[in-house]
Amino acid sequence: MKVPYSYLLDQFANPDKILCDIREEITKKANLTLGPQVEEFEKKFAALCGAKYAVGVASGTDALFLSLKALGVGPGDEVITAPNTFIATVGAIVASGAKPVFVEIDNEQFNIDADQIEKAITPKTKALMPVHYAGSPANMAKVLEISKKHNIPVVEDACQAISAAIDEKIVGNFGSMAGFSLHPLKNLNVWGDGGLVVTNSQEHKEKLILLRNHGLKNRDEVEIFGYNSRLDTIHAIVGLNLISQAEFITNTRIKNALCIDKGLSDLKEFITIPERKKNIRHVYHLYIIRVKDRDKLLNYLIEKGVEAKVHYPIPLHLQNCSKNHGLKYKEGDFPICEQQCKEIISLPVHQHLTQEQVDFTIENVRKFYKK
Ligand SMILES: Cc1ncc(COP(=O)(O)O)c(C=O)c1O
Structure with missing residues (x-):
């Protein structure tokens, strides 16, 4: 698949x-x-x-x-x-x-x-x-x-x-x-x-x-x-x-995201899912979680047919464009951001995914962690 x-x-x-x-x-x-x-x-x-x-x-x-x-x-x-x-x-x-x-x-x-x-x-x-x-x-x-x-x-x-x-x-x-x-x-x-x-x-x-x-x-x-x-x-x-x-698209993305949340919620030692607050409507343009061994998981998922991505691996204060523009930033200026760039992964969440595709994504993340 x-x-x-x-x-x-x-x-x-x-x-x-x-x-x-x-x-x-x-x-x-x-x-x-x-x-x-x-x-x-x-x-x-x-x-x-x-x-x-x-x-x-x-x-x-x-x-x-x-x-x-x-x-x-x-x-x-x-x-x-x-x-x-x-x-x-x-x-x-x-x-x-x-x-x-x-x-x-x-x-x-x-x-x-x-x-x-x-x-x-x-x-x-x-x-x-x-x-x-x-x-x-x-x-x-x-x-x-x-x-x-x-x-x-x-x-x-x-x-x-x-x-x-x-x-x-x-x-x-x-x-x-x-x-x-x-x-x-x-x-x-x-x-x-x-x-x-x-x-x-x-x-x-x-x-x-x-x-x-x-x-x-x-x-x-x-x-x-x-x-x-x-x-x-x-x-x-x-x-x-x-x-x-638009409403269908938003609601389907939310449904898919919450389904992935649920499917991965017990893998707490490997995965951090951001708290989903009741008063916030997150519309999941990107479904992002923090994971252990991110690059290995990313490659594993891609190999299995799940097209995961990273948004974004290099923070903007460390991009060449910032340096070339004369902005005076260096590694360590924003440690939380820099750490997250190494841990985040974006899983497919779009409105045209079938339930089988969502389940397949969950299944493969679980398999990677042998769970
Ligand atoms: C956070 C953010 N800001 C700005 C833009 C710019 O939008 P556009 O690609 O339509 O110029 C994008 C998307 O590409 C974005 O994700």
């Missing part, structure tokens, strides 16, 4: 309706960038998040970058984030001209340790960018307390966390703005790159609409210098078709 990490080929089992909608657009109207479907999709995505506005952009990276730009972040500023995220979080900060400042993560949930944010704040700090890593919301109560105390806005990196929530408040509604990704590997995708900024501020929404399209107020008048980061109509058509499946 094979347990693929990605679900992409399964989703094409029945693409006819989406292809029909795309053909209709291409052959009859050809309104290919920022067509009416983009606005329709933005409204539906905002509704999914329980937020007032969503602004479609070209990628999750751009959603974060443009959010920082909407806040006026630029050269000379600092933005605080976690070192165990995908490179795009930090790439967006660097693209804005600001300096990324890393804060250690907590030992349990793999998210930024909010209790350590304050000591990283300087007069140059212009934004906090917590990441809802793997689909598990960061400690937003503490982040917002700090944000309020120091008057520093929050941009949530919600790229991995569509529909995640804390006490039923959906991520995207905690900060001034939040970036979401629609990349093919994300829980919801648009058959290509795409992203959205979610906000409850009309002012931010209007700024973002200018920023994503060269600052154009209308066809001929340019209000500010902006960027080309439009969401293509074709991608919005795919999004409109797939967004109705």
Whole structure:
């Protein structure tokens, strides 16, 4: 049996309706960038998040970058984030001209340790960018307390966390703005790159609409210098078709994750499963646990047909890009993060897995530990 990490080929089992909608657009109207479907999709995505506005952009990276730009972040500023995220979080900060400042993560949930944010704040700090890593919301109560105390806005990196929530408040509604990704590997995708900024501020929404399209107020008048980061109509058509499946996707991933939790829960001497808190809706973009002999387990599972992965083996403060950019970090600066990078493993959890595939995954992890 094979347990693929990605679900992409399964989703094409029945693409006819989406292809029909795309053909209709291409052959009859050809309104290919920022067509009416983009606005329709933005409204539906905002509704999914329980937020007032969503602004479609070209990628999750751009959603974060443009959010920082909407806040006026630029050269000379600092933005605080976690070192165990995908490179795009930090790439967006660097693209804005600001300096990324890393804060250690907590030992349990793999998210930024909010209790350590304050000591990283300087007069140059212009934004906090917590990441809802793997689909598990960061400690937003503490982040917002700090944000309020120091008057520093929050941009949530919600790229991995569509529909995640804390006490039923959906991520995207905690900060001034939040970036979401629609990349093919994300829980919801648009058959290509795409992203959205979610906000409850009309002012931010209007700024973002200018920023994503060269600052154009209308066809001929340019209000500010902006960027080309439009969401293509074709991608919005795919999004409109797939967004109705968002709850199914989330619930199936949660079901699979809890099933794996249960199947491995007695292997405590080999495996640490993060505490699953009742008030947290973790949406399992990634199913991550800490394991003994990680690299051996990883190779064993791959050999057995279970496509496990590691997100991410090298923390960002130790990547060459940080050194080459002049960031002064060294090994040992974030020991919890560095240790976790050696222990974490991501098991397939996607919505197209069969129960047999989930059971096969559990069975093989157990076999590796001879249990
Ligand atoms: C945590 C995180 N931030 C940002 C991004 C960037 O999203 P995109 O690939 O759509 O640019 C991703 C995904 O790739 C991500 O996982």
